[in-house]
Amino acid sequence: MLLTAVGLVILGAMEVYVPSIADTADSTKIVAKDFMFNPTPLTVKAGSTVTWTNLDDEPHTVVSDTGLFKSGGMDTNDSYSFKFERPGTYHFTCSIHPRMVGTVVVQ
Numbered sequence: 001m002l003l004t005a006v007g008l009v010i011l012g013a014m015e016v017y018v019p020s021i022a023d024t025a026d027s028t029k030i031v032a033k034d035f036m037f038n039p040t041p042l043t044v045k046a047g048s049t050v051t052w053t054n055l056d057d058e059p060h061t062v063v064s065d066t067g068l069f070k071s072g073g074m075d076t077n078d079s080y081s082f083k084f085e086r087p088g089t090y091h092f093t094c095s096i097h098p099r100m101v102g103t104v105v106v107q
């Protein structure tokens with residue numbers, strides 16, 4: 001009886017976990033690699049959370065040109081996420097490497 005209950009709890013947790021992965025589809029992800037953001041521009045729907053991940057061996061940041069969002073330093077494999085509530089065109093740079101630029105278009 002106890003084992004059955006534990007099994008149900010684990011199964012229930014998995015059912016919650018799987019959709020949460022689906023929510024972070026590739027279409028809301030930007031990588032920093034080879035000192036470039038990719039893809040850029042990235043187009044998402046309003047209310048989407050965009051996640052940047054640093055795949056370089058050098059640290060990078062993600063800083064909005066307007067100050068709307070600003071990550072800390074991201075080491076290798078670190079990520080930063082920001083939820084875009086309003087439609088618009090959002091430019092960002094890496095504050096360490098200013099030639100690294102990118103754009104998120106929110107529809």
Ligand SMILES: [Cu+2]
Binds near residue numbers: 095096097100
């Ligand atoms: Cu950088």
